[in-house]
Amino acid sequence: MIVGTVKEIKNHEYRVGLTPESVHELTAHGHRVLVESGAGEGVGASDALYKKAGAEIAATAADIFATADMIVKVKEPQSQERALLRPGQILYTYLHLAPDPDQARDLIASGATCIAYETVTDAHGGLPLLKPMSQVAGRMAIQAGATALEKAHGGRGVLLGGVPGVLPAKVAVIGGGVVGFNAAQMAAGLGADVTILDRSPEVLEKLGMYFEARAKTRFSNRANLAECVADADLVIGAVLIPGAAAPKLVTAAMLKTMKKGAVLVDVAIDQGGCFETSHATTHADPTYIIDGIVHYCVANMPGAVARTSTYALNNVTLPHALRIAELGWKDALRGDAHLRAGLNIWDGKVTYQAVAQDLGLPYTPADDAVA
Secondary structure, three states, X not given: OEEEEOOOOOOOOOOOOOOHHHHHHHHHOOOEEEEEOOOOHHHOOOHHHHHHOOOEEEOOHHHHHHHOOEEEOOOOOOHHHHOOOOOOOEEEEOOOOOOOHHHHHHHHHHOOEEEEHHHOOOOOOOOOOOHHHHHHHHHHHHHHHHHHXXXXXXXXXXXXXXXXXXXXXXXXXXXXXXXXXXXXXHHHHOOOEEEEEEOOHHHHHHHHHHHHHHOEEXXXXXXXXXXXXXXXXXXXXXXXOOOOOOOOOEOHHHHOOOOOOOEEEEHHHHHOOOEOOOOOEEOOEOEEEEOOEEEEOEOOHHHHHHHXXXXXXXXXXXXXXXXXXXXXXXXXXXXXXXXHOOEEEEOOEEOOHHHHHHHOOOEOOHHHHHO
């Protein structure tokens, strides 16, 4: 199979779909790999390193889209990239379609077979291709929140861990999954006063056993959520419903109960955000203020630590890329129900139920695509 990866063009996105090491694995299995010139610059991977690994360097993304059977990316294709997709071509990347009807419409029109990292599952009910980026984003959320809390950035001027004689900042983490756990781990490590909210008693029990006295847990109902948000210096939105738009848990009215200069970090912004007042921002202009509350809503947070993120991502995406290249997408998905869960769009049809539901589009089961 001819596999291609292109330079990411989203604002301040420095990750790359294939590392030189991944290229070496693909070429060792007999596949031809095309890499756009400069695609790996953001992670310190030169064209020379890709050539040494067996890749062919292409001058433009258009050259790769015109030739490759499968495009391996990191972020969802931008409008100019979507225009280059063709029927039957495989797109293997993060998509986050539920809050993005324009992208969904273009991918449907392209006729491409679109496999989304974020909905591939595993035998334990997890999302293994999303997990490493959730780990990165959860940890970064605390770094970003701590910076936004500084007075020069519009925050309250509060140090997360405090100092002897001065209380630490109060951090509320909404959601106890991978993002929430990693955020709480970082915040607690810095000495903050951390509360984690979740609706699952099992999750709360596990978090309580792990953190012991270093973080508190609370069941996430309306009253508890409102109380924690009002009391917090920093709120981390770490809610995920696989493939679907995130629920708006923190309302605009709640902002009026918060301390001026408090910070909201919405890690769920890729799926539309879990704060009513959220809208996507970029690394170039990461924050805005509403009712005195600082909002950080960068939609590609892990892109800021591109090298760590790229290698963590390739560790989990490469095995499936190899399987697809070896067997073709249909046989690869037919024999692997977890990879089949990643199929979001095929032959102009939406094949992931939550995406179809949120966008009000007809749903075709992925099983039909591989039948």
